[in-house]
Amino acid sequence: SPGGGGYVDNAPPADPGQPVYGGHLRVALEGETNNWLPGRGNHVAPAALTVAMALFDPLVRLDHEGRFQPYLAESVTPNENFDVWTVRLRPGVQFHDGTALDAEALKWNFDNLHKRQGSVTFGSIRDIDRMEIVDDLTVNYFLTRSVVPFPDMLTRAVGWPVSPTAVQRYGEEAGLYPVGTGPFQLVEWRRDDRLELRRNDNYWREGLPYLDAITFRPLPDEDARVASLISGDMDVVQTLRQHIVDRLRRMSGIYLYEQLGNSSGSAIFNAHRPPVDDYRVRQALAWAVDPEALVEVLGGRGISPVQTQYFNEDSVWYSPRVAAAWPQKDQQRARELVSEYINDPQRSDGLAVGEPIALELMCLPEQSLVDLAQMYQALWNAVGFDVRLRQVEQATQIQSVISGDYMTTCWRTSNEQDPYIILNNDFGPPDVQPLNYTNFTHPLIDEKLTVLRTEPDFDKRKAAVEEVMMLLTEQVPNTWTGSTPSAVATQPRVRNIKDWTFPDGRLGDGMPVAQVSWAQVWMLDEESWLAEQAAVSAAAEEAGE
């Protein structure tokens, strides 16, 4: 049965060997992206992020220790107040169309693509007031207040410069013709079919990339994607689904790369909506949950560890104290809380004493989420709730969540950013922070957010995070399932999916959310592949004798 035995050792070799130049890689993605223009397209999905790693370069990236390091930028430095940040660009970097990446281009990006109404990134940079050019390669970002984790903003779409000339040239169609500084440049995009890229010969990193070309193909059907790997149609596939990871773990003849993310599935509660406005109800819901069962339903046993907070065990922000305090798997406790609420004459849902608590759980028509929702339903009904599922399309879900017109909903949290950014989004005051979908606020959180925003010291920041997390174990604005695994499976000829490095040789953060740094991936050609095979079998024979 899944989660049990049957796993094969298909981990990539520790030593990937010598890089080989050339080759045309075919990559199957989870989905398609609507628009490649940063600020216009919706670049949070893994499929978009991984392609962006080929087309664009972020100004800042995280290293393996979770610290911000300049990548496309040469340096990123704050003033002592952390409200003015100076970014210095590397000299000589060019966009694919030959336009130089300079301060002018960067400012143009900021002004025209991001800091404008209707831009997708507008909300995430509300703390940045404006940007000024210092010299040819230097700019200053002026913030409205101190933000210590400012560089985080430059790891995402805001930090992916595109060629201003190209955007202006293509006008309304700029989203179809991405021109970045990345290791690969666009040949052709046939939406929903393929994105053909070829090597950027003027890439700023000497000797990179290794591959000649990459074809990205969106194959949204998980089984079809795996099938395309088996049949050899594809060289690389990505997935974030536990049961697919489980399948991949059983497949020999491939290499499987996994990396656990901080993100997790969850159910979020609308704190403005009875009965989940009452923390007792939310607590009861949390105690009733058996996260292992949820993970099991997702097919993730042995793949996704149960999540108890915003970060997984591998994260530097992880707190064992919070993990221990997180309410879960105590039906008795849940029932008590339920009956306490039910018998409260002042119960917030206005129902008569003794009436069961009616709850509506919204979910998307995506099969694994439907399964998940049904498991939630069963678990909650078991402790005395009366849960109704409401299945809605994504369009309706987002609309309802944004307008606060929901009670509880299945939600996927994206926790890969800095704690300040995450927590500020999720629990900032709803009137200024539209991303606070739970409408949950607390003075303690506000206080700790200020610490996180202004305090550069890691330990102090971590303590603040822990405080907030502890509060959440009591207030429970949401529940968790298991950490989202991200996996990339490749044909064995493909090498070095995960171990990318900064120009100075520092090891990068791997492949969070299956986001691969394509510049440093290579692929054995026929010759070296055969040679390697021969060597392996010779070695095996030798060992046998």
Next chain:
Amino acid sequence: MPVDRSRSPRVPAEPLSPRRSSGGSAARTSRALSFSVAVRQVFGSGFGAGFWLAAAWLLIVLCCAIFADFLPVRDPLDPVIANRLNPPLTTNWLGADGLGRDMLARLVHGARVSVVISLTAVSIGMVIGGTLGILAGFFRGHFERALMAVLDVILAFPWLVLLLALVAFIGQSLTAISVAIGLLWIPAYARVARANTLSVVQREYVLAARAMGASTLRILWREVLPNVILPVLAYGLVAMGLVIIVESALAFLGLSVEAPQPTWGGMISEGKRHLATAVHVALVPSITMFLTVLSLNYVGDRLRSRFEVRESNL
């Protein structure tokens, strides 16, 4: 899918060629039209074992749907994680699904949804479409032309698009889905009913009733309706099969009846996730649905062919 087989080639009858029908030929024609044969065929033998097998299967499905709550099956909504993806013939006779729920129980309860959806949808189509069709065929003229034009326009839209829009608009409850699919069915039914009405109205008993002073309402009710309803009902069986398929297509896109209500289509699309590891999750409901739709098609087609209106009348 609402395949509209009622629309016939638009070959007009021979333009204005008066046909002498006299003596033997007319007698033979009327003999061919004679209902004695038809009725003997309907109520007598001649259906064959296949028909009765199919009918028996439909009866079983119907019984499951009606008595689902009383049948000795497990709780279809109770997830037992330990049973997750159990293959058939273990703790669970037909295996368990991804949540460890008993497939047999879900099939039995899913039958209810299938029956409710197909009955409701077909009834809606039948009542609204049938009424419109009968009225159009009976009153002809502008009303008919307008109705046919509207139906033509509606038919121009792929049914799935209409359905997606309807479902997005009215929601995904059992009622909403039934209604959405039912609305989709109106054009097909209107056409079938109209075609049959046209042929009935030509019959001289309608004229005779008129001559006797029967009111229009009486004619519609006593002369037209009884003769239109049988072929329309028989078409209903085939349509029910199609409704089940349509539901499964919706379920495949995740837009059918909301969980945890088990539906066959929903079970199939749920099983799709486990195709590689536990085929039975998709296969068992697939086979059930296949057999049911096959039976509906077969029985419906057999019945329909007995009442079918000749092409030229369509």
Next chain:
Amino acid sequence: MSLQIENADVSLLQVKDLSVRLRGETGTVHAVSDVSFSLQRGQTLGVVGESGSGKSVMARALMGLLPRRATREKNGQILLATDAGNTDILTLSERTLREMRGRDMAMVFQDPMTALNPVLTLGVQITEPLRQHLRMNRAKATERAVELLSLVGLPDPTSRINQYPHQLSGGMRQRVVIAIALACNPRLLIADEPTTALDVTVQRQILDLLTGLQQQRQMGMILISHDLGVVANRADNIAVMYAGRIVEYAPVQTLFSAMQHPYTQALLKSVPRLSDPPHTRLQAISGRPPQLINPSPGCAFAPRCPYARQRCHRETPPVTSAADNHRFACFYPVSEQTGMQSNEVWV
């Protein structure tokens, strides 16, 4: 039971004990039973009978065109004189039959409205047998088709060749069907109610055309009709069919002057005549024509026959010969009925 057929050697067609059964969903239809007759070159045999009496099935049997589910009794024979001598149609292979159809024997159908393929031009339909049997090339066949059309009196044949059936009236279409039948100069022409579907005024034209051509080409013709009047003046012999059997067979004059079978007599009396004054009381035949499904023994007409006795209900009457070439199947023929003059109807 079968009867002697005179001049067997000069006969164009000899049918002996032909029986056809059709298996249906509700039972076996005894469509044709023990039919025997012969036909000379240049002669016309009129076959009269009510609807369902088996006329068409018999005609199709002669053409070897029975439906698949038809069965024939083993001892029956249909001998047709061809260039290769007498051949028994019932024993021929489908292939040989196909070669004979249209060449040695041809058929004209009841309803010209449905007998022509609506989507093929007349030219194609007329030239088909020519090309099939006489291996003519297209030009030659077309030329011949034009000739045929003018032969059957269709005005403006050259342009008609390219027209479609629906552009012609019923009478014209029947002429085309006749032209098709005549295309390969068949020896035997079977006309199955060729005018029933036509208006009276056109009916005359077609009948005259048919008989004229038959005379001219010395074909043997079987003219089938439910109307005695149609065959009365055009046939040499008349066969009256009832319930799949020939109940009386006689030369025209004999039949009308000395009919023997009660059914023939009743038939003549029951149809209104122009010569009678208005409101002449008709002699109706009581009851209704029999069903041919699984018939019970005995004379099929017995239940309606005024002269029927016990025996008629038990035994099937054998065919007896009265006078020269006059045969009937009845135990108690009209001539034996006291106080009944067989030619009473004429007065």
Next chain:
Amino acid sequence: MSCSKLPQLRDREDIVLRVENLLVTFEVGDKQIQAVSEVSFDVARGETLGLVGESGCGKSTVGRAIMQLPPPVGGRVLFDDQDLTELKGEQLRQTRTGLQMIFQDPISSLNPRRKVKEIIAEGLQIWKHADQAARVDEVMEAVGLDPETAGDRRPHQFSGGQCQRICIARSLALDPQVLICDEPVSALDVSVQAQILNLLEDMKQRYQLTMIFVAHNLAVVKNISDRVAVMYLGKLCEIGETNAVYSRPSHPYTRALLASIPEIDSRHDNAGGSIPLLQGELPSPASPPSGCRFRTRCPKASAICAEQEPLMRAVNAGAKDSDHFVACHFPIEPDENLTDPPSDSPEP
């Protein structure tokens, strides 16, 4: 009452039904066809009027137009001096019950889903007559059906002849004055046809019916009619006493029609070809010939026939009470030589 333009309308007390200038058109595609064009005739009480003509000449349409099913486009239909075309709704339904109709196809004129008794009682039910059962039994017996055994069966269990009896019973149940028979025997076997014809005669006596009998079989029409009206392409050609019309046809069309009948009796047979056969086909009713509609097939046609439409006029106008009318510019005189050259019998 009769206007001069319509001499064939008789000025008599006992006229039950009078049809004046009946006009019926149909839309077929974009074309309009006049199925019945200015047809006028009348029927006296107890009389049977035969209506003959070739297929498609509008006989049935006349019958239906009289019933107002559908109402004619023009003209009047006076039934008991009441103009049916002016009646509407309830009144029309009520008055119309005095007229009943029997159709060609007895099987299609019976609703297969209803029992024989229900079918016959339908009219009584509609008008809520008292004692329906008794009346149904009475008419069933009258037409020779056993109410006991036949009443509860459905039409498909009966033969064509019996179905026609049911139809007759149904139309008689409401005690109509006029019975319009639209080819009631054409669909029947010859041996059954006589039964029905006899039955109709009997019923006519028993219920004092007035009948309009539509048929294309001239012998049948002659057998049952007192007067005969001959139609051609929507027009009335000739109308008169049956004997007169049959023995001295005045319209060339009537004569040709009579000559065409295949008869056993050679006295009436035209095998010798003394009367010219009609050539050509019925013109399309959508574009009828100008003037006299028969002129395209008429051996006597001349220029005037194409220009002027012939009016109805009395044959043998000398005789005061002549009841024989014809619409022809050159009617055949009673003593006319019938030996026109057989100009166009088909030559092989």
Next chain:
Amino acid sequence: MSGLLLRKLPWLAGTLLAVSFFTFLLVSLLPGDPAVMILGAGGVSPEAVAALRAEMGLDRPLLVRYFDWLGSALSGDLGRSPMTGQAVTDAILSRLPVTIQLGVMAIIIALLLAVPLAMMSAYFAGSRFDRAISGLGFALMSIPSFMMAIFLILIFAVSLNIFPATGWIPFSVSPAGNLRSAMLPALSLAMIELALYMRLLRTDLITTLQQDYITLARSKGLPNWLIMFRHALRPSSFSLMTVVGLQLGGVISGAIIIEEIFALPGVGRLLYQSILQRDLLMVQGIVLFIATAYVVVNFLVDLGYSLLDPRVRHAG
């Protein structure tokens, strides 16, 4: 013929106008704000949404938007998707070849199989062969196309590895690869059509084979194959033709699901994705396009009769 055309054209125009309005109405039924979908869960604030709505013109009344849209649609401009920045017309045109190829291949496969099968079935009506074929037809009709697709993938792609499971190779890249990649999706689509065509043609053929003119053809001594092909097939194919036209809607609906499963860059998939993303302009454009194509194709089928059926040709 041209007269027929002239008479029917106003009808065609009227229908198309109705279709366009219905399209617009249908799309505006969809709940969910496109502006919100564009901004995504990550970037919404009420002002941003309002600004975007205004930018997209969504704040104007329905009728105004309709006429505006219709006006530019008439000049061939279906607008530009606010989501992707792609011109709707370009998007449709670039996707169209895939869907057309799929549909045409499906219909051709279905016809190639259906016509001979139906002919044999009708010729041997009532035989065991006929019953087997009918049974097959019933079975095919009872399998939804997505199930068919899944099973075909399992068999031909995963087990046998004959055809690729997903993906599309354009004809220009590799004709053989193109056919290979289109095979399974076209087959999945073809199966239901096949059953439908087969049953329809069989019924019509059986009716035709009972016609007098077939007996006449037989009485001419023509060989059976000639009778079947020349005399029987053509008069029996009118309903088939109509249904092939009418099934266009069915094929497109099927294509939505099939393209989704096989990840084909066709119009169906674009439509479905656009519906989910509330890319209204795109949805409107595609639906209008499909519906128009449907109306026009069926109009042409109507005219096509006149080529096949002389009765219509001369009636016009």
